[in-house]
Amino acid sequence: MIGLIKMELYRLIHTVSIYVSIAVIVGIVVMTTFAVNVDLRMMEKEQKTQGAEQIQQKVTENESREDETPAESFASGFSDGFISTGEGDFDGEGFTLGISAPTDESWISGEIVAGDMLMSELNSCLLVVFIAIFVPLFVNAEQKKGYIKNIAGQIPRREMLALSKLPAVAVQVFILFSVFCITNLAASAIFFRGRLIFENSGALAGALGMQYVLHVAWGCLIALFTMATRSTAFAMTTGILLASGIFQLVAGYLNRAVHALIPSADSFDILQIALTNATANMTTESTLRQTAGFLVLAVVYVLIAAVISGIIYRKRDVR
Amino acid sequence: MEKEWLLETNQMTKQYGRHKALDQVSLHVAQGDIYGLIGRNGAGKTTILRIISGLAHATTGDYRIFGKASGQATLERSRVGALIEEPGVYPDMTARQNLKVKCLAMGVRREGYIEELLETVGLADTGKKKVRNFSLGMRQRLGIALALVGDPDLLILDEPINGLDPQGFAEVRETLMKLNKERHITIVISSHILDELSKFATNYGIIHNGTLLEELTREELLQKCCERIELKTDDSGRACTVIEALGIQNYQVKDEYTIHIYERLDDSGDITMALSKEGIKVLGIALKSESLEEYFLNLTGGGKE
Numbered sequence: 001m002i003g004l005i006k007m008e009l010y011r012l013i014h015t016v017s018i019y020v021s022i023a024v025i026v027g028i029v030v031m032t033t034f035a036v037n038v039d040l041r042m043m044e045k046e047q048k049t050q051g052a053e054q055i056q057q058k059v060t061e062n063e064s065r066e067d068e069t070p071a072e073s074f075a076s077g078f079s080d081g082f083i084s085t086g087e088g089d090f091d092g093e094g095f096t097l098g099i100s101a102p103t104d105e106s107w108i109s110g111e112i113v114a115g116d117m118l119m120s121e122l123n124s125c126l127l128v129v130f131i132a133i134f135v136p137l138f139v140n141a142e143q144k145k146g147y148i149k150n151i152a153g154q155i156p157r158r159e160m161l162a163l164s165k166l167p168a169v170a171v172q173v174f175i176l177f178s179v180f181c182i183t184n185l186a187a188s189a190i191f192f193r194g195r196l197i198f199e200n201s202g203a204l205a206g207a208l209g210m211q212y213v214l215h216v217a218w219g220c221l222i223a224l225f226t227m228a229t230r231s232t233a234f235a236m237t238t239g240i241l242l243a244s245g246i247f248q249l250v251a252g253y254l255n256r257a258v259h260a261l262i263p264s265a266d267s268f269d270i271l272q273i274a275l276t277n278a279t280a281n282m283t284t285e286s287t288l289r290q291t292a293g294f295l296v297l298a299v300v301y302v303l304i305a306a307v308i309s310g311i312i313y314r315k316r317d318v319r
Numbered sequence: 320m321e322k323e324w325l326l327e328t329n330q331m332t333k334q335y336g337r338h339k340a341l342d343q344v345s346l347h348v349a350q351g352d353i354y355g356l357i358g359r360n361g362a363g364k365t366t367i368l369r370i371i372s373g374l375a376h377a378t379t380g381d382y383r384i385f386g387k388a389s390g391q392a393t394l395e396r397s398r399v400g401a402l403i404e405e406p407g408v409y410p411d412m413t414a415r416q417n418l419k420v421k422c423l424a425m426g427v428r429r430e431g432y433i434e435e436l437l438e439t440v441g442l443a444d445t446g447k448k449k450v451r452n453f454s455l456g457m458r459q460r461l462g463i464a465l466a467l468v469g470d471p472d473l474l475i476l477d478e479p480i481n482g483l484d485p486q487g488f489a490e491v492r493e494t495l496m497k498l499n500k501e502r503h504i505t506i507v508i509s510s511h512i513l514d515e516l517s518k519f520a521t522n523y524g525i526i527h528n529g530t531l532l533e534e535l536t537r538e539e540l541l542q543k544c545c546e547r548i549e550l551k552t553d554d555s556g557r558a559c560t561v562i563e564a565l566g567i568q569n570y571q572v573k574d575e576y577t578i579h580i581y582e583r584l585d586d587s588g589d590i591t592m593a594l595s596k597e598g599i600k601v602l603g604i605a606l607k608s609e610s611l612e613e614y615f616l617n618l619t620g621g622g623k624e
Contacts, residue, residue, distance in 0.1 A: 003423055003424050003425065003426040004423075004424050006423040006424075007420050007421075007423040007424040010419065010420055010423050011409070011420055014409075014411075014412055014416055014420075015409070015411060015412075016411050141409070145407055145408065145409055145410070146404070146405065146406070146407025146408075147407040147408065147409060147417075147420070148407065149374060149401065149403045149404070149407045150401070150402075150407050150421055150462075150465045150466070150468075151421060151424045151425075152373065152374055153372040153373030153374050153396060153399060153401050154373070154396050154397045154399060154400070154401075154425065154469060154471075155396070155397075155424070156393040156394060156396055156397070157393070158373075317369070317374060317375035317376060318369075318374040318375065
């Protein structure tokens, strides 16, 4: 097993895709931070020209959006922002389709807490989308290139081939997560020079740790999709759709169905077990109880991914 | 005493939906053999090799490998190296890196091991060249090197000579013969090109439409295909006495009326005369030969489906 994990890690650092993914993440995070900066400047300009009353209205709008969803458009405020978002309404409950990140109104002219900025980007599920794209590329390479045929027959327990991928996915996510955070902090330091402050680092470290765990669980889920279907395209598409909020639409119907079938389960909300939902809600202000819930959720997803992918590899013929 | 086989399949069947890719195949490979599995495209060669290399499960039947039933041969699996269909390699890596990946998986840490493997297959001078820039022959040889990681005792190669030019084929053949002779590796190799396989295989299994039609040694195959006098008489027993009296030793009685003579091929007139003198009726005498390809085609239905 250790040999297989070493193999996966060697493969990870010797493939082009990891370097491509790093470059893409650096580029996109710099662009999104720049876009937030542009948005804040525009809002500042508006504030000056249109007066405090209108700004108040804008802020109220933002607040109401934030109430509806875990995040408002990171282009919100600059509503036609870099990654466009579409908003709809499902059964009276708001949902956001697309990638969005909350903008704190106090950032317009005041100080910007680096941790809040970073956390809002993580809450936007932007990294979740990157993971949905790059994990299948890594996990499926062995299958796609046919390399699996060189090793699968010689490994006494073939399920180890699947299980060894999960620690490698954790390392891949760690690399992407680190690049994402470092780039965001560096870009924020450049674009918000003089206004960026670092505080409450303990809470930030805890929230980042939990976010990493949630992202790893998401990576494992995507790896499971990839291994189960042997399809990079399927895993990527499913991951991107889930990350961009399509599940909220399905969840609405599922919740209604469950409530109709079991009236006593009126508090049931399937979104509570959605990893993307947990990622969007995990902040520096999350309570210990919430954090513990997210941790359990992440562990359950990792276990499910490990068990199912192991069974699939054991039972299925290698192609 | 029954012969101890290194690999033996027992009534192995593989079914994909309604299609039977293999139908009760029982083949036998002894230690040190270069076993050529011959069949047309789609005959079932790859399916057999995939099952015995542990990549697929048989629907019914099983096999024994290194004296153990397939289900119990978990540790023995590491003694089987396989190259199935085209080589599975990472094109953005070098040959060395591709081998390193498998060495890590197999727990091979010996210093200089990878260089040794590259030397064995003639890829020692590829340096930092990415596999995507390799020729087909080089890729095939890298595939063989990958199959050799972990020093297997049994090498399973599926069409490794497919698409190679004569030079490439000669290189692969030399490599395999060297491995068989010097490292005593047993090799199971499939091909649909009988002439090429016949240059180095010691045993053959002929498969057609998922069924193993015949297993034979190199000598048996050559005997079946070589030039011979095919003699038909009304009494093979008495004819043998006459033939031996003529000093002919290399002959074979095929059935009650047919004898194949493999020497003194120009003396058919003398043989006829001698038989007539003894009152043995000669029903027919002819000089015959068959190419390996013809033999294979005849066996598999004369080239018709």
